[in-house]
Amino acid sequence: MVEDKLETMGKYKIFNKKISGPFTIPAGLVTTEVSTLEKIANEIPEIGILTTKSIGPEPREGNREPIIAQYSPFSFINAVGLTNPGVEEFRKRISKIKIPPDKFLLTSIFGSNEKEFKEVAEKLVELTDGFELNISCPHSDKYGQAVGQDNAIVEKITKSIVSLGKPVFVKISPNLDVKETVKAAIRGGVSGITAINTKGPELYKYRVEGGWRPVLSNKVGGVSGKAILELGLTSVNKIRELTDLPIIACGGISTKAEVERYKEAGANFFGIGSALSGMNTEEIKQYFHDLLINLEEGTNNAASLLKEKLNMDYQKYTV
Structure with missing residues (x-):
């Protein structure tokens, strides 16, 4: 039986560490800057797990704009391109901020092979509570899903980072065999x-004079938000059938209803990203505050802060 994590504030636990809340913001646009991560850490108690942007061995500029677009309410396509300052610069930045003791710092890392993953992890191991292995980004030629599609490599990389002595999460791709990964x-x-x-990756185009043009500069990107809710729930359910390990659920969460569905599927913690689109800092703080109260009291006022935009004239293309 999965332990009920939705308890009174201050009683959440991940491994042996007490944390302030059951939520995280997944590795992505919101957590790109360390300064933003520090602000979240100090101002949003409901977020107990601080997940960083994915960090690699070398700096990457990523893809040029546009890198993200909303194609239906609370559903996005993005191809950021693993933008990051590189492990050396990230180490300098993260070492300068103070993380409250009731937060679990989960550092997302990537590489093209076991050697690169370990190179990054070794330089950050003293500064983090744990690692999240990005073996699932779907739109990079040699990183993410390109690595995660080989289960022998997944096992090897995991074993290598586990040997450093910190907890390790593996971030799963829904495009591969979830159970085998x-x-x-x-x-x-x-x-x-x-x-x-x-x-x-998927391809969306928008109408221009004389035809259609890709929405993103990278042409293809990964779909997030409400569009992958059911896929996320199915994946979490499959994972829970295999193991009692902690699960951080991401994909389509915006209100207490989705949190409760993921909890029923077997999740322990809950990542919310796409639903924050369009909110300012104060609205994000209020949103997480309200969402936790909604879960405890059965109310639903966090939903009023969501910024539903009109659909754009996008058309999906098969790649």
Whole structure:
């Protein structure tokens, strides 16, 4: 039986660490800057797990704009391109901020092979509470899903990072065989699972004079938000059938209804990203405050803060 995590504030736990709340903001646009991460850490108690942007061995500028677009309410396509300052610069930045003791710092890392993953992890191991292995980004040539599609490599990378002595989460792709990926991670000694990353890659185009043009500069991208809710729920359910390890659920959460569905599927913690689109800092703070109260009291006022935009004239293309 999965332990009920939706308890009174201050009683949440991940491994042996008490944390301030059951939520995280998944690795992505919101957590790109360390200064933003610090602000979240100090001003939003409902967020107990601080997940960083994915960090690699070298700086990456990523893709040029546009890198994200909303194609239906609370559903997005993005291809950020693993933008990050590189592990050396990130180490300098993260070492300068103070993380409250009731937060679990989960550092997302990526590489093209076991050597690169370990190179990044070794430089950050003293500064983090745990690692999240990004083996699931769907729109990079040699990173993310390109690595995660080989279960022998998944096992090898997991085992390598686990050997450093910090808890390790593996972030799962919904585009691969979820159960087989999780089994490989378990063989490697993984501590927990994050599910899911974006779906795809997919291609969306918008109408221009004389035809259609790709929405993103990268042409294809990963789909996030409400569009992958059911896929996320199915994936979490499959994972829970295999293991009692902690699960961080991501994909389509915006109100207490989705949190409760993920909890029923077996999730312990809940990542919310796309639903924050359009909110300012104060609205994000209020949103998480209200959402936790909604879960405890059965109300639903957090939904009033969501910014539903009109659909744009996008058309999905098969890649």
